[in-house]
Amino acid sequence: MALIAAGVLGWVIYHYVYDHFAQAAADQKPPKPVNINDVLKATVTALTLIGAVLAGLYAYRKQLLAEGDAHRADASQLAERYTTAAEQLGHDQAAVRLAGVYALARLADDWEEQRQVCIDVLCAYLRMPYEPDPTAPEHKSGEREVRQTIIRVIHDHLQDPDTSTA
Numbered sequence: 435m436a437l438i439a440a441g442v443l444g445w446v447i448y449h450y451v452y453d454h455f456a457q458a459a460a461d462q463k464p465p466k467p468v469n470i471n472d473v474l475k476a477t478v479t480a481l482t483l484i485g486a487v488l489a490g491l492y493a494y495r496k497q498l499l500a501e502g503d504a505h506r507a508d509a510s511q512l513a514e515r516y517t518t519a520a521e522q523l524g525h526d527q528a529a530v531r532l533a534g535v536y537a538l539a540r541l542a543d544d545w546e547e548q549r550q551v552c553i554d555v556l557c558a559y560l561r562m563p564y565e566p567d568p569t570a571p572e573h574k575s576g577e578r579e580v581r582q583t584i585i586r587v588i589h590d591h592l593q594d595p596d597t598s599t600a
Contacts (some may be wrong), residue, residue, distance in 0.1 A: 443484070448477045512545045516552070523559060528576020532583055539587045556584050 522534025
């Protein structure tokens with residue numbers, strides 16, 4: 435289909451250019467014959483220019499599609515990191531919860547569109563009930579350290595937004 439369209443376009447351009455050169459040759463004194471080589475060169479030049487523009491448009495569209503795919507892949511990877519970090523934050527062991535805190539803080543650094551969501555999750559964790567008495571049955575071992583770490587990470591980022599989470 436594309437070859438047929440290119441052939442028809444070439445034929446139309448050739449006849450347009452030939453008519454233009456024929457008119458120019460007829461206006462000269464004495465009238466001169468039309469040089470077919472000039473007509474062919476002009477036709478090939480016009481077709482090449484049209485082809486270059488179409489190739490540029492195709493490359494631009496392909497680049498846009500590739501960027502969209504890359505953005506979707508990045509968003510998917512960041513969403514997986516969020517899910518993993520949130521699961522870690524809900525774990526029974528304090529060391530895993532601490533890893534979840536750092537993972538969410540690092541994710542907030544990397545994922546600007548969802549940064550506030552990451553901070554909201556950390557703040558929600560701080561608002562959850564907490565039993566500081568180690569002899570109480572609801573007490574979680576290491577909970578105080580997890581909460582202090584959340585506060586410290588948020589504090590450090592408020593003081594210096596470029597602070598590394600590591």
